[in-house]
Amino acid sequence: MVGLTFAIAAARAGLSVALVDRESPATLQAEPFDGRASAIAYSSQRLLDAIGVWRHLADVAEPITDIRISDGESRLFLHFDHRELGAGPMGAMAENRFIRRALFAEAGRVDGLDVHAPARLSTVERGDAFVRATLDTGASIVAPLVVDASGRYSTLRRDAGIAVVDWTYPQIAIVCTVNHERPHGGVAHERFLAAGPFAILPLRGNRSSLVWTERRDLAPAILALDEAEFATEIRQRLGEFLGATTVEGPRWSFPLAVHHAERYSDQRLVLIGDAAHGVHPIAGQGVNLGFRDAAALAEVLIDASRLGLDLGTSPVLERYERWRRFDNTVLIAVTDGLNRLFANDIPLVKLARDLGLAAVNELPALKRFFMSHARGTVGKLPRLLEGRAL
Numbered sequence: 137m138v139g140l141t142f143a144i145a146a147a148r149a150g151l152s153v154a155l156v157d158r159e160s161p162a163t164l165q166a167e168p169f170d171g172r173a174s175a176i177a178y179s180s181q182r183l184l185d186a187i188g189v190w191r192h193l194a195d196v197a198e199p200i201t202d203i204r205i206s207d208g209e210s211r212l213f214l215h216f217d218h219r220e221l222g223a224g225p226m227g228a229m230a231e232n233r234f235i236r237r238a239l240f241a242e243a244g245r246v247d248g249l250d251v252h253a254p255a256r257l258s259t260v261e262r263g264d265a266f267v268r269a270t271l272d273t274g275a276s277i278v279a280p281l282v283v284d285a286s287g288r289y290s291t292l293r294r295d296a297g298i299a300v301v302d303w304t305y306p307q308i309a310i311v312c313t314v315n316h317e318r319p320h321g322g323v324a325h326e327r328f329l330a331a332g333p334f335a336i337l338p339l340r341g342n343r344s345s346l347v348w349t350e351r352r353d354l355a356p357a358i359l360a361l362d363e364a365e366f367a368t369e370i371r372q373r374l375g376e377f378l379g380a381t382t383v384e385g386p387r388w389s390f391p392l393a394v395h396h397a398e399r400y401s402d403q404r405l406v407l408i409g410d411a412a413h414g415v416h417p418i419a420g421q422g423v424n425l426g427f428r429d430a431a432a433l434a435e436v437l438i439d440a441s442r443l444g445l446d447l448g449t450s451p452v453l454e455r456y457e458r459w460r461r462f463d464n465t466v467l468i469a470v471t472d473g474l475n476r477l478f479a480n481d482i483p484l485v486k487l488a489r490d491l492g493l494a495a496v497n498e499l500p501a502l503k504r505f506f507m508s509h510a511r512g513t514v515g516k517l518p519r520l521l522e523g524r525a526l
């Protein structure tokens with residue numbers, strides 16, 4: 137998602153880009169359901185709109201109007217209502233399969249974007265003056281810079297000797313989709329249960345995406361439950377407010393971990409998205425950080441090319457890293473802290489956090505501050521995230 141976004145943004149602004157992805161519209165079609173959906177912050181939606189992608193998603197994404205946060209059985213809660221901000225929705229939920237298809241659909245229409253998909257990188261030689269990449273299709277690409285958007289297990293990052301700081305959580309996220317009798321009203325719920333957050337995220341129609349964080353040691357038994365037992369476990373956590381529910385399609389699981397590359401660049405190489413960092417999904421921010429990387433890098437490279445600079449050199453790539461590292465570091469720390477705070481059963485800690493939720497709920501200024509962060513409209517935003525052209 138991040139690599140395609142960068143490629144479209146950069147090519148639309150006039151750079152010549154080759155995109156290599158081992159997935160393609162055809163492989164996505166053959167695998168029609170991949171389980172995950174993403175909460176796209178309002179500013180990321182503006183970026184996707186500015187590069188011509190949102191029009192492919194507008195009919196399948198569901199606006200998130202409100203966010204409701206509660207702690208186990210406590211009656212204290214925090215409710216973010218977008219109307220209190222006097223702006224539009226907080227963002228939108230879209231299934232990842234639709235986001236990827238939308239990106240591929242737009243990529244095929246952009247002049248200056250050469251799509252190699254499905255294809256894999258076979259070799260990458262990074263020299264003083266240029267990069268030469270060969271693909272398993274036999275194609276060869278020469279460029280001043282390689283942008284690595286190949287995700288958490290990037291081999292380009294490893295081969296460049298860029299170390300990562302990482303740790304794993306004793307948690308796993310179980311993801312599935314449910315159909316329900318009553319409408320969700322565009323409200324995203326995050327309930328903090330003993331093992332971690334249980335998120336109920338609104339999809340188009342009477343459907344929701346569930347992200348159930350559970351203890352890692354319990355996950356194999358849960359994943360092995362038969363359909364009726366699994367549906368019962370889901371209902372116990374979901375409650376009755378959506379009426380009768382049925383689980384749609386398979387269940388998926390993702391071991392949870394954090395990683396952060398110690399630097400985002402090397403000779404003629406730069407990292408974006410999960411190739412550079414991965415956060416706990418507690419706040420639904422991972423791909424949003426990646427979108428911000430993509431927009432910031434596109435802006436830095438376009439500005440450099442307008443000045444006639446070599447795009448693969450350290451001063452250019454350091455400008456991108458200075459811009460993005462702080463935001464990514466803060467989000468890693470905040471999501472890690474939230475997870476530790478809420479996956480904690482010590483009575484005093486529980487009381488303090490419940491009072492905290494209730495207190496924030498009564499403080500409109502603080503609520504507006506948190507809502508602006510959730511919408512991604514805070515800080516020095518790349519032009520595309522403000523909906524402006526590059």
Ligand SMILES: Cc1cc2nc3c(=O)[nH]c(=O)nc-3n(C[C@H](O)[C@H](O)[C@H](O)COP(=O)(O)OP(=O)(O)OC[C@H]3O[C@@H](n4cnc5c(N)ncnc54)[C@H](O)[C@@H]3O)c2cc1C
Nearest residue numbers: 137138157158174175286287309409410420421422423424
């Ligand atoms: C349970 C869960 C829920 C989440 N929910 C949210 C959410 O609501 N909101 C949010 O913002 N984030 C969320 N995230 C995080 C989000 O899913 C990731 O941050 C995001 O997928 C990262 O995107 P990416 O494009 O950087 O990397 P990836 O999605 O890992 O994509 C990497 C791409 O590189 C390609 N590739 C890899 N190697 C090669 C190669 N050698 N040759 C060619 N192609 C290659 C792959 O095919 C793939 O297309 C969630 C994560 C989890 C685990």
